[in-house]
Amino acid sequence: MKNRKFRALILVAAVSAVGACGLPRSGPSKGELLSGSIEKYGDTFVVAVDNRINEITDYTPSFGFPKSFRSAGQIRPDTISPGDVLALTIYENVDDGLLAGQGGKQSQLTQLQVDGAGYIFIPYAGRILAAGNTPERLRQIITEKLSAQTPDPQVVVTRLAGQGTTVSIVGNAGAQGVYTIEQSSRRISGMLAAAGGVTVDPKVAQVTVIRGNTRGKAWLQDIFETPSQDIALRGGDRILIEEDERAFTAVGATGGQARVPFEQPRITALEAISKVGGLNSSLADPKGVFILRDETSSIARKVLQRDDIPNDQRMIYVMDLTEPNGLFMARDFQIRDGDTVYVSEAPFVQLQKTLAAITGTASSVNSLNNIAN
Template sequence: MKVNTTRRATLVGLVAVVATVSGCGLPRSGPNKREIFAGSVMNKGDAFIVTVNSRVTRATSVMPAYGFSDAFRKAGAVGSDTINAGDVLTLTVFENVKDDPLLGNTGQRVSVLDQVQVDGQGYIFVPYAGKIKAAGQTPDGLRQAITRKLDSQTPDPQVTVQRLAGDGQTVSVSGAVGGQGVFPIERPTRTLSAMIAKAGGVAIEPAVAVVRVTRGSQTGKVWLQDLNENPALDIALRGGDRIVVERDQRAFTALGATGAQSLVPFETQTLSAIEAIATVGGLSTSLADPTGVFVFRNEPAEIANQVLGRKDLRGDQRMVYVLDLTQPTGMFEARDFLIRDGDTLYVTEAPFTQWSKTINAITGTANAASSLASSSSSG
């Protein structure tokens, strides 16, 4: 009699547990399709839910346009022989005398003035010639100026001027390059691509490399691949330019029934929805609902108006784009729809998944109850 009472109590407990499991929410990766659609503006929510088609794809295919302004592109190449403040020069003077040269010791007809730096005002000092304006001149022009100054003091002086690598016309190169540093602008390195090569080239994948140039208060940037393919982007450099090579900072978030749930950096300049899904391991074959692939995005008003066929929206709008991969053109739409920086890619779970979880929960509870009953009867 006591055993029957225990079994009856166990059965009552089992029924109560089953009822509790059926009534409570089971663990899941996020909202289902019905809950997402409930947040639509049509249902007094705050998001516009739009099914992706070719028209929507065209309206939303907006990617960051990098490039340089006219101020960068129209600046001509720096003359490789132009002397600037900060440059270092080597001066060599040949005197046509044997016994008493002006600059050298007795019997010394050749005098070398090494490491002569052009000062901040653009001048150099040459013994017996005084201060001479060097900045803005070519080595040949400076040679003539020095010759004129010395000609009255030593017969027929012969002067040579060599411009070395000083800090007058230099740029800094940093970031993801083979060798960071400060480099002089010389004949082979007067353009952006040549200077990057001088710094050892890029140290990251070219597909995600962005080159940023700051000149004074202006900044421009360009994709490395575009720089390599378009000669018009290979701008001439100026002294003081700061060149930084960096990885593309764009990323999207993958959530729901995908192979991975994480913040995912872009690996190419453009990224389609189907490529984004593939990047995170595809849809989970045991969980995902291919009719419920969503892209959440804050869309600028101009694009939102175009997508919705309106003109009255102001400011960023919450948009939810829906992709149904089971439709005849579903895979093509996902292939053409572009993911943008900050997007959230979310894949809902199939309805069967929740049903299966419920059955598993009930079955597991029943097995536990059965074990409990067996233990009770044996005791």
């Protein structure tokens, strides 16, 4: 009799301890998450995903070059620009020429740089606008200017390498460096090809162009698929190639828990779950798939159908994959940068853990009982 009482006492104490201390788990239960909603005096809006929500939240950051970039026409590869370096050779049809000096008919002006305003200075011809002209047109202008000073001058204009005719490419390019704008590389697609393409997955490559104080960014795929994004380049452009740094976090009863980078411009909730091995079949509650997000105020107002939302809001989007269209909802829901994808444990999992703990406790009770005997 004493042994039975002792065994019962130990068993009750063990069960009480299990209930008081709790059992290990992968995160909060579905009920605990829902209890934090605004409706239950929490600080988070909880919203069930349906077709209306998918349509409202279907937002992917769109990149694109500004209108000033897109409307700029192609420059001729031989057009002179500020920063170019020119070389001039002038032949005069007289001995002791005006520029050549005593006994000479030929004079050379080398390393003649076009200033920031586009001008060069030539003795006896004055300050001449070079930018925007081809070497041939500049030759004609200089000839006309010098004709009033020396008879029948012959002028040769050669454009040397200069910062006005080049662009710089850095980042995840096949070959970083400074490249001259040529016939085949007047647009960004041609220039990227000249630089050896990109060293990251083209689906997640972003291209930034900095022109003076203005910059624009576009997806590499858009540059090749959308003609308006394949912008004409200008001398001095700086091109930066980067890999998309967006990521989401997956936690809870999934096949894996990690911070997962985007591998394409758009990722759905269903794709996000699959990227971490899907739902853990022995733990996950398919009725408890949650997307935790700091939602923008503009989208939050539409989702909640309220006008009194001035700031960004904490939102929890809930999906039940067991519903007839649950998988379709998850397939259409767009994940955004910084989202947390959380899958709660099924209710029976905690019951199993409790029974296992009790069973283990009962074994311990038997051991204690044997010791007592």
